[in-house]
Amino acid sequence: MTPFVLLAAVMALSWWEDHILPSLPTEPAESPAEAPLASAAPAQLPEPAHVGTTLTGEVARR
Secondary structure, three states, X not given: OHHHHHHHHHXXXXXXXXXXXXXXXXXXXXXXXXXXXXXXXXXXXXXXXXXXXXXXXXXXXX
């Protein structure tokens, strides 16, 4: 019985959303020229210290 009650509730909410709620004004989609431009090259991340490397002052400051 529970699956049918849940199905009826979902169908009622769907109908309510379509018929009762006010529809939002549709806005035109942004053209690709207006979209913000991403940087061409991704940021260079520092390499992590390797497991076999001893920590020197230069590696420890990273």
